Amino acid sequence: MSPRSKGKNGRGKxxxxxxxxxxxxxxxxxxxxxxxxxxxxxxxIEGMDGSGRSTxxxxxxxxxxxxxxxxxxxxxxxxxxxxxxxxxxxxENTITKMTLTLMYATDFYDQxxxxxxxxxxxxxxxxxxxxxxxxxxxAAARGIERDYLHGLYEMALRxxxxxxxxxxxxxxxxxxxxxxxxxxxxxxxxxxxxxxDLFQSFIxxxxxxxxxxxxxxxxxxxxxxxxxxxxxxxxxxLRKRIAAHLGIQRTHYRPSxxxxxxxx
Amino acid sequence: MVEGIxxxxxxxxxxxxxxxxxxxxxxxxxxEWNSSPLVKSATKRGKQRRxxxxxxxxxxxxxxxxDRCERQILPLxxxxxxxxxxxxxxxxxxxxxxxxxxxxxxxxxxxxxxxxxxxxxxxAPLDVAVNRIMSGRxxxxxxEAGMDMNLSLDPAESFRIFQGRILxxxxxMIGADNFVVMDGTLPxxxxxxxxRQFVKTRIDLSRFAPKKAARRAR
Numbered sequence: 001m002s003p004r005s006k007g008k009n010g011r012g013k014x015x016x017x018x019x020x021x022x023x024x025x026x027x028x029x030x031x032x033x034x035x036x037x038x039x040x041x042x043x044x045i046e047g048m049d050g051s052g053r054s055t056x057x058x059x060x061x062x063x064x065x066x067x068x069x070x071x072x073x074x075x076x077x078x079x080x081x082x083x084x085x086x087x088x089x090x091x092e093n094t095i096t097k098m099t100l101t102l103m104y105a106t107d108f109y110d111q112x113x114x115x116x117x118x119x120x121x122x123x124x125x126x127x128x129x130x131x132x133x134x135x136x137x138x139a140a141a142r143g144i145e146r147d148y149l150h151g152l153y154e155m156a157l158r159x160x161x162x163x164x165x166x167x168x169x170x171x172x173x174x175x176x177x178x179x180x181x182x183x184x185x186x187x188x189x190x191x192x193x194x195x196x197d198l199f200q201s202f203i204x205x206x207x208x209x210x211x212x213x214x215x216x217x218x219x220x221x222x223x224x225x226x227x228x229x230x231x232x233x234x235x236x237x238l239r240k241r242i243a244a245h246l247g248i249q250r251t252h253y254r255p256s257x258x259x260x261x262x263x264x
Numbered sequence: 265m266v267e268g269i270x271x272x273x274x275x276x277x278x279x280x281x282x283x284x285x286x287x288x289x290x291x292x293x294x295x296e297w298n299s300s301p302l303v304k305s306a307t308k309r310g311k312q313r314r315x316x317x318x319x320x321x322x323x324x325x326x327x328x329x330x331d332r333c334e335r336q337i338l339p340l341x342x343x344x345x346x347x348x349x350x351x352x353x354x355x356x357x358x359x360x361x362x363x364x365x366x367x368x369x370x371x372x373x374x375x376x377x378x379x380x381x382x383x384x385x386x387x388a389p390l391d392v393a394v395n396r397i398m399s400g401r402x403x404x405x406x407x408e409a410g411m412d413m414n415l416s417l418d419p420a421e422s423f424r425i426f427q428g429r430i431l432x433x434x435x436x437m438i439g440a441d442n443f444v445v446m447d448g449t450l451p452x453x454x455x456x457x458x459x460r461q462f463v464k465t466r467i468d469l470s471r472f473a474p475k476k477a478a479r480r481a482r
Contacts, residue, residue: 151373
């Protein structure tokens, strides 16, 4: 159990850190992992579809790389082990909730062990496009006990910073619909039979998720951000917090031509 | 359901119990550990490429079990079936703890599983069990032999050490999880006699022979 401040690189950690506790896990270490070998930083961005997560991650990656930090990313359903299987299960639509919960947990731990931990060993900044908090919120909204879920993720690494891009479900719906002209079956919680109306179902489901997030936020000290502010405004706030955490002095940043279209 | 290390004779005994109940016309369902098509491709991929860690190995098996539990075991129990399981959650507890997973984490992981009415634990000495397996199956697979834990460079020796650890874990569960210990070195027919006798005294089998009873009732 190494205190955060004793990271391999000895980089000073400011008191902005959302955790404040000594251990990097939630109660249990992962078998075979020595936490003292881990340096780097784990920064999580949470928020529903349409909250601007992926835009912010693209911008933050460019900014951090321009500042000389090596960046690794992770997200849900991106493991080499089971991502394809989960895709197939979701498409099939006959999967039951406990099985889906455990497949997502497998996907999460596979990325943790094969992507995040090796990156932290090499002193990378890991940007997580969602973390297990979303998985807990979704499963809890489907009636799986919260205690059970927290136990499941007891061996996960505690992030150094967790940002929560908060948007009203109505605004998220509009953004998503404008982008893809449809709303995903799962993101609107259609499996819960909340309403026959797609919009209503989305709003009701996201309200449930938000409630779970409020509890999670209290428990884990999320940094809530106004996801409906402009991309530039959200990005400036994110950079300010991250710069303080990583000890970056200069926080000026303008996106390159490749990313300029995101800046609005 | 039955538990025990590889080569303890449990599958043979459960098969004979199943035949006895089938011939008697009872409503029953038989399920095996690790049999759901749902996670087969992932397990296969993980094993072939040796991607599995103790944690993901454990989680994939739990997902597989959850699928069987939610789609077969629970609905069948609710509709009045006798369910026979060749290995159950205790297999995960014994094997994954032998791989250094946390017992507390594992007990939580499988909290959704119904507690069995009877758990037969077939106990055979390590040498007997290992010899039974080695004589019939000369080539051991990577994870089966516990080669992922670097116990030994020799697969046969690694398998032996791994099975020894699993056996010790099973033994620890005997009291707390109400195992009915069966001596795996006894003759097959003698063991089967004990098993059938025990099932008859513990379970009211008439509940599972509804066809004749229902007709008579009408």
